[in-house]
Amino acid sequence: MRPTMKDVASAAGVALKTVSRVVNGEPGVHPGTAERVREAIERLGYSRNESARVLRRGRTSTVGLVIEDLADPFYSVLGRAVEDVTTAHGCLLLSGSSNEDPVRERELIRTFCARRVDGLIVVPAGEDHSFLRPELDAGTPAVFVDRPPGPGVDVDTVLCDNAGGARLATRHLLSHGHRRIAFLGDRPSIHTAARRLHGYRAALGRLFDERLVSMRAPVPRDVRADLDRMLALDSPPTALFTGNGRITMTALRALEGRRMALVGFDDFELADLLRPGVTVVAQDPTSMGGLAAELLFRRLSGDTGPAEHLRLPVRVIPRGSGELPP
Amino acid sequence: MRPTMKDVASAAGVALKTVSRVVNGEPGVHPGTAERVREAIERLGYSRNESARVLRRGRTSTVGLVIEDLADPFYSVLGRAVEDVTTAHGCLLLSGSSNEDPVRERELIRTFCARRVDGLIVVPAGEDHSFLRPELDAGTPAVFVDRPPGPGVDVDTVLCDNAGGARLATRHLLSHGHRRIAFLGDRPSIHTAARRLHGYRAALGRLFDERLVSMRAPVPRDVRADLDRMLALDSPPTALFTGNGRITMTALRALEGRRMALVGFDDFELADLLRPGVTVVAQDPTSMGGLAAELLFRRLSGDTGPAEHLRLPVRVIPRGSGELPP
DNA sequence: CTGAAAGCGCTAACAT
DNA sequence: ATGTTAGCGCTTTCAG
Secondary structure: OOOOHHHHHHHHOOOHHHHHHHHOOOOOOOHHHHHHHHHHHHHHOOOOOHHHHHHHHOOOOEEEEEEOOOOOHHHHHHHHHHHHHHHHOOOEEEEEEOOOOHHHHHHHHHHHHHOOOOEEEEOOOOOOOHHHHHHHHOOOOEEEEOOOOOOOOOOEEEEEOHHHHHHHHHHHHHHOOOOOEEEEEOOOOOHHHHHHHHHHHHHHHHHOOHHHEEEOOOOHHHHHHHHHHHHOOOOOOOEEEEOOHHHHHHHHHHHOOOOOEEEEEOOOOOOOOOOOEOEEEEOOHHHHHHHHHHHHHHHHOOOOOOOOEEEEOOEEEOOEHHHOOO | OOOOHHHHHHHHOOOHHHHHHHHOOOOOOOHHHHHHHHHHHHHHOOOOOHHHHHHHHOOOOEEEEEEOOOOOHHHHHHHHHHHHHHHHOOOEEEEEEOOOOHHHHHHHHHHHHHOOOOEEEEOOOOOOOHHHHHHHHOOOOEEEEOOOOOOOOOOEEEEEOHHHHHHHHHHHHHHOOOOOEEEEEOOOOOHHHHHHHHHHHHHHHHHOOHHHEEEOOOOHHHHHHHHHHHHOOOOOOOEEEEOOHHHHHHHHHHHOOOOOEEEEEOOOOOOOOOOOEOEEEEOOHHHHHHHHHHHHHHHHOOOOOOOOEEEEOOEEEOOEHHHOOO
16 A cells, blocks of 8 residues: 555666665765655655664664653643753654553553663552563663652652651741631542652641541542641631642632632643732643653663663742632 | 563474464463463563564554643643553553744654654644655544644544634623633644633624734743733723733743733643632543543454544633633 | 464665 | 664564
8 A cells, every 4th residue: 555665666767675775864966866766655655664764773762751641731741841852862752651550551651662662761550560570670760750660660750748748838828817727638549649748747846736637549539638628627727738730729729719828739821820829839840751751861862871760850939829828 | 582472382392383372362272271371471581572572463552642842731641541541452652842942842743643643632732744644545434633733634623612712701700890802822733722712802892993903922920021021001001811821830920919901721730729720612622532442442452433523611610810801 | 273484665775 | 974774663465
């Protein structure tokens, strides 16, 4: 159906190898011959079959990216940064959403590996990544972003300072006079959520009260119920620390009208335009994705040093909501 | 380096073809033999080389998606919908950002076609898609979403009712007493922007005043400058119709503090939490992406009927900003 | 139920 | 400057 190099070769009256040379811009082809070949390519609508090329050369020039959700504001920005670096290195990015499901995550990685991606960038959903062993051994490097791999898998990681950020957020609220600070976070099985709880707890010291902690999937109805429960306590919270962007959104909606101090982990579009502006602990998803991709390409160009573990800083952006008094 | 079917075959003491049968779940293999093969696969960490398979079979089970920006809230949601349908059909999605650059768009499509995607879904950036001819002729179907292809390319399209939506938005403001309604849109070369201008103009009739129209790339500084210019007119606008999500964000920031009626094209997260809430004309990016993918798979399963052209409805969501008086 | 041989479209290695 | 040959890892076809 589609024309092959062979077709182009006979159309141009040359050998197949000459077409290959022209297509790949290899030197040593007479300009006139090259022109005839190009003309035949144009006329036949030829395009090189990458599968055949890959089969022969062994490198696919692709990178696989697994994230939780391609449509999530945080992860899509991270993914975009990965794409930019990947493209700059002449590679194509394959990406997929794991939906926070370890089974789907593994399936995606398997698919990517079957397509022989040159490397993997993973925001893990599961807690066991031993299934990566054969791929790593076969020389396919992997970089984990946002969350570390399960035990026994020693690869490059790019994380942010989750505990430190949570400590900053909590201290920020403490310094504005709050003593009853609630934490609404994601499931404790998620590394970032656990680390943020840790930082929050450390900053609170003996002010910590487990009745002011809710950790669950960011389903609006459930988060709201937990919040309502806390607000009905004898000594209800006067401030909220929300553990990720999605939970911050939910909390903002649940608080609707009620004036309550709030600091959220993760920055988001329009946080500055709400009244009051929403104080956040901001990570930089663009840097995270970009650095992860750079690390991967460093491995691809032969770096075999010990696994690197980057921890990116976070910063508090005060906008009003975190500075409200109790 | 990596084990092949041949390696598995000799490890299991069978012929290569038997391994192939087991890997592909083909019938006619003795259970005991199959078990030995599976054991060898496990032990060697074998995974099928998809490139070789594709080369032989001719189908890649991949779909290529070109959008403007993977990190854009609108397009990332559209892309996610495409991913879900693609996955449901057992295919992998390849996606890339065109950055609204026709050259990059063409390059991406070329890359996808070289990888022999089974089909293409495109949010076009350019105005000429004749380069798709050879691919379409070779049997690679394409579906255009959000914007139509350039002339001469007759493929399935999924658009929204841009002019109708703009008319609705403009009439909404008119019905609330506004007579000086400005339009801030994207470059007129972009189909959606042109159609929205058209609807706006049609709704205004002789109230139309070209001094109240600004069409340019959504760069905050520039949009703000145009807005300031309009506000300095003898009879300044009392209401704004913003032509897409990014321009709405910019306008909201530029208006900061100033109370002015506004209707935006495209819904966005938190539009309901701003004060006043932002009235929008909402499209449904999930439906758009999903329908486009469904159309594509219908083609892939053999439908050769005439090109379909879906036009999805839009709806006004009143939230306050569009109901402010002049 | 199992296997041997051919070949998908390309590139690497080696002629000429 | 150009061509020939072999083979990447798999599936297809045909034989046992």
